[in-house]
Amino acid sequence: MTTTYRDALRQAMVEEIERDENVFLIGEDIGRYQGTFRVTQGLFERFKQHRVLDTPISEPGIVGIATGAAMMGLRPIVEMMTMSFSILALDQIINHAAKIHYMSGGQFKVPIVIRGPGGAANQLSAQHSHSMEGWYAHVPGLKVVAPSTVEDAYGMLKTAVRDDNPVIFTENPGLYSLKGEIPDDKEFTLPFGKCAIRHEGSDITLVGYSRMTHVCAEAAEALDQDGVSAEVIDVRSLLPLDAETIFASVRKTNRALVVYEDWKSGGFGAEIAARIQESCFDYLDAPVGRVGGLNVPMPYARNLELMCIPNKEDVLAAARQLLA
C-alpha cells in the first residue's frame, strides 16, 4: 500500500492499540487537537481518552507517569511535541526509565516508546531544532532508532511498541510527507540493529540515518554522474548499532563519510567514525570523513538556517575531498 511516513506511523499505532489493550498514547495536544504534526489525527475520536490522552505541558511528569505505568505492565507511547522538549524529561528518561531494569536486577521492565519529530524544521529557531538521538544513543539501557523510509517508520514503530525496553524513536519533521510502500501485514515488524543499504557502490561509503539518508542518496546519484560509485548505508538503529554492515561496506570501498544533522562536534557521527577507523584501519585509503550540522545554536533567519543543515552539496564536497 502506498502511504506517507506520517500515515504509516499512525497506522502502526492503530494496529498496536488494537492488538494489545495495554498500548496507549499520551502526550500534549495529541487528542482533540490531533497532534501538532497530525501524526495522531483521528485517534482520539476513534479510541477515546482512555487510549489517547491529552496532557498538560509537563514533560518530566508525563514521561515519569508513563514509566511508572510501564513498570506495572502498560505499554505507553509518549509523543513529544518535538524532541527538543524531551530535554526537560531527560532525568526521567536516562536516569529512571533507562536504568530500572538494571537497578532492579531484572525485576522490572519498562516497555515505553518516546517518539516525535527531531531535528530542524523550518525556522523554529534555537530552542526547537535539536537533534537528540546522539545523546540518547550514548545511554546504555535505551534503544534508539531513526527510520528514514515509510516502511521503516511502520515496521520499526511496531517493533518499538513490542519491545520490553525503553525506545527512543525519532522522526525528522522533513520526512512526514514522504511517500512509500508498506506491506499489508499487521504482524510486519523490522528488527533493530540492522543497517540497510540504500544504494550499492564500490568507491566510497556514505553513512547516514533519518533524513540524512536521503541527502546521502541524492549525493550518491550526483556522484554516479561523475562516474563515482557510492554506497549509501542507512544506519536506522543507533543503539543497537549494526557496525558490521558498515565495516563490510568500508572494507569494500576503502572510504567512508558519515553524515548527520546534529551539531558536528560531539555528535553520534563521531562515534561511528571512530569505530570505522578502529575496525577498518588497514582498509582505509583516506581518513573517515564527517559532515555534520554547524556548531551553532539554530538561527532563525532562513538563509542562516539553511547554512546549518547539511545538504547534498556539503556531502558532495566532502566526498570529493576524500576521493581526491
Next chain:
Amino acid sequence: MTTTYRDALRQAMVEEIERDENVFLIGEDIGRYQGTFRVTQGLFERFKQHRVLDTPISEPGIVGIATGAAMMGLRPIVEMMTMSFSILALDQIINHAAKIHYMSGGQFKVPIVIRGPGGAANQLSAQHSHSMEGWYAHVPGLKVVAPSTVEDAYGMLKTAVRDDNPVIFTENPGLYSLKGEIPDDKEFTLPFGKCAIRHEGSDITLVGYSRMTHVCAEAAEALDQDGVSAEVIDVRSLLPLDAETIFASVRKTNRALVVYEDWKSGGFGAEIAARIQESCFDYLDAPVGRVGGLNVPMPYARNLELMCIPNKEDVLAAARQLLA
C-alpha cells in the same frame, strides 16, 4: 603554596568573591552544611547568606534563577551537589543559558559557572555516577573544562568566573584530596583551550582529561619500564578544544589512545578520536584507540563498579595492542 584540589577550588572562589561583588555561590547544602564534598567549607560563616546561598532541592529552578541573575550582570557560581543532578537542569543549561547570547543577537551575556563533582565515586550506583562533560561539550554556547591538577583547578576556576559565557566546570570526586602547588597570585588565571603535556614521549600519545590524566600518567610510567616512551596530553578544556596540540603530538608519535571515564560509546573521546584520524591520517601507524567506561549503568557492587571505570591496566592493555 601546597594545597589540595578541594582547597584550591575554595581559595579561587574566595578570591573571586572578594574581588567582585557580583560573584556569589548558590547550591544545595553549600552553606550551613559546608557542602557535601566540603568544597565550600567555612564560606557561609565568612560571607554570609548574601554571597553563599543554600537552596531547596530544585536544580532546574536554581540554574534558571542563576541564569536570569547573570543576564542582569551577576556572576553566579552554581554548585551541583553532583553533576548527575545537572541532568534535571539540562533544559535551563543547554536550551536557555547556552543560547541567550546568540538568540538575543549578542545583547545579553550569561556569566555563570556550573561546577561540581562529575564521574563515579565509591558505590554511588547508577543514578549518581554520571560523567556529563561529553554531553556538555557537544553544545555550542557552553565552555566545558575538566581540570586534573591542583593548579589547574585553581587557575581555571578563576578564569571560569571571569568568563562572560556559561562554563561547565567538572571535578572528578577522586581528585578532591589530590595535593599540589598553586602560585601566590590572586590574578593567576589559566586560559581555556590549551592542552597540557604531562609526560613527554615519542612512541604513543595518551590523551585524557580530569582523573583519567592521572591514569594515563601511571600507564606512561609503566610503559617507560617497558622501554616505550608515551606522551600524556591533558585535554583540560573540552570546549574550546585545543586539537592542534594533540595533533602535533600524534604527528610525532604516530599512535594515539584516548582515555575517558564516561560510557565508551558516544562519549567525547569519540570526537577526539575522530578528529585525530581526520587530521593525522597520514601519520598514523595504527588506528586511534579508545579506552572508555563500560557501556552499562553504574552497578553498586564494588567489584562490578571497579570493572566499569578505566584503570591503568586497561590503558596499558590498549596501548600495547596499538604498539604491537
Next chain:
Amino acid sequence: MVRMRAFEDQSVRAFRSGLAGGYLHVYTGMEATAIGWLSSRQPDDPIITAYRDHAHALYLGIDPVVCMAEIMGRAKGTSKGKGGSMHLYSADHHFYGGWGIVGGHTALGAGLGFAIKYKGGNQVAHCFLGDGAANAGVFFEVMNMASLWDLPVIFIIENNEFAMGTRLEFHAADPEMHKRAEGFNMHHERIDGMDVIDVRRDAQRIISNVRETSRPALIEVMNYRYAGHGAADNDQTLYRSQQEVELAWKRDPVHRLANLLTEQYGVNKQILEKIQREAEEEMEGVYDEAAASPKPEPDEVYSDVYTDMQPERGH
C-alpha cells in the same frame, strides 16, 4: 492597543506571504493585559515573557520596524534575525525576551528578581506566562524560592483559557490557577484582563505592594485569544466553537476602551477612526520597511555564539 493589533495583522501577513516562518503567535484579544500591566511598571523594571511577545516588545518602546525585521529574519532585527518572532529582546528597554520553552523562562524571571534584590535595587521583575506554562514543574520551584527569599518578582499568568488546543479544564486540576501560590505563602489573586483601565488599576496596586514589601505575587489575568494558537493553527474548531469566539469578541478590549472613550469621555468617533487608520498605515509602512531591509550576512551564523570566540567552523 490598535497599534498592537495592526502590528499583529502585519505579522500574520508576513507569515502568510512567506516572509516570516517558524512559529508565530499573535496577541490579538489580549492587549488590555500587556498594556494595562506594563503601563504601571517603573521604566527600569525588567520584563520577561514567553513566545507571544510582540505586544510586550512594542509597548516597551522597541521600534516596530526592528521588531518586524526580527520577525522576518533580517539583519536589523532585535536579534539580528537570529531569534525570530518568539525571541525578541532589548537590553535597552529592559526587555529580557521572548522565550520558546513553555515555563522555562519563569526561572529566569525569578532570577531577574533575585538580581534586583542582590543589588539592592527598587525595581520589580515582571514575568508573564501562559495558563499552559503554569503546569511546568520549574515554575513551582521558583515560586517557592521567590517566596522563601523575598524576591521582588510578579508572575503574571495571562490566562487565555487555552494551551495551544487544550482547554483550561483539560490541563489544570483547578482552573483557578492563581491558587497554585497558596502553598508557598505568596500573595495571589485573579483579575479581569479585558478592560485596560481595570488592569491598570489592579496592576498599580499590586506592583506597588510588591515594590514596597519585596514579597513576590502570582496574578492570574483572565483574557482570551481571538486568533489561533499560532499562525499555522488553521482549524480552531478542533478545540472551540465559532460561537464561543464570537461571544468572546463581544468583550473585545479595544471596543471596550473605544466605547468608554466615546460614551464617558465624549471623544469623537472620528478621532478613534483616525487613530485606527493611522495605526494601520503605520504598520503597513513598518511591514514594507522591514521587508526591504537586508538579510543577515552569512558569516553572522558564527557570531554571538560566544562573547569572545567563535565555535569550530564548517560542516
Next chain:
Amino acid sequence: MVRMRAFEDQSVRAFRSGLAGGYLHVYTGMEATAIGWLSSRQPDDPIITAYRDHAHALYLGIDPVVCMAEIMGRAKGTSKGKGGSMHLYSADHHFYGGWGIVGGHTALGAGLGFAIKYKGGNQVAHCFLGDGAANAGVFFEVMNMASLWDLPVIFIIENNEFAMGTRLEFHAADPEMHKRAEGFNMHHERIDGMDVIDVRRDAQRIISNVRETSRPALIEVMNYRYAGHGAADNDQTLYRSQQEVELAWKRDPVHRLANLLTEQYGVNKQILEKIQREAEEEMEGVYDEAAASPKPEPDEVYSDVYTDMQPERGH
C-alpha cells in the same frame, strides 16, 4: 519497629566496617510512619519510596537477609547487588523501589496510580517522599495530573524536618508542605507520625477514602530523623543542636508504643525486652549471613541492561 531499628543498626555497622559503600540512609526515628501507614494498605497495593527505603522493604516482607545482601552488594541481594541501599526492589512484594533522584520517583508513583486506574483495579498507589523532595518541580506536575485524571495515588511526605543539612524553614516557603496540594483541588492534611497507632488510624481513613473515590491525596506526616542524613553525615551540629535531638528522642515512637503496651495493655516489660533482644540477635544473624554470601560474578555487569540483548562490551 524494633526489628527495623535493629536492622538499621546492622546496616550502619556494614557501612562502618566497609561492607557497604556509597550512600546509606537509615530510618531510625521514623518507624511509626512506615509501619502505621503500610499496615493499612491492601496487600497488592504498589508502594514506592526514595533512597531511605530499608524500613519499607522490610515491612513489606522482603527477606532481611536479601535486603542486607543488597546493601552489601552481594549476588543474592534484591537487585543482585547492582542497586545497593538506595535501590531495593521487589516485584513480588509490589515494592517499586528505592530511588536516588530526589523527587524523581514521585512521577513513577503517579504512574503506578495511572496503571491501576487504566486497568480498572481497586488498588491504591502509595508514594513516599521527603520534605526536601516536595520542592522538586516534577512533583507538582504529577500532582496536577493525578488530580486532573482522578488517579488513586497517595503522596505521603515523610516530613522529618530536614533535607540533608537544610532545615525545613530554609527550604520551604511554607513549612506546612501539605498545602502544596491546595492549588490542585486535592485532599491534603498534616498528621502526626510519631505514634504508630495514630498513623495507622489516620492511614486507614485516608486510604479507604482514596480507594473509594479514586481521588488522589497529599498527606504530610510529621516525624524526625534521629540519625544523620546518611551514614557519612558525621557532623550534625552543623544543622541542629544536640539538645534538639535529645528532645526529639523523648517522642521516640518505639518507646511510645512500649509505654502504651506496658501501661495500657499490661504487657510485661520482660516480653518487650525479649522482643528487643530477639530482634537484635536476628539482625546480627542477618548481617553474618549476608556478609558470608558471594559477590556478583563479573559477567553480571553486562546482564539486565536490556531484557533481550547485551550492550557493546569492553573498554
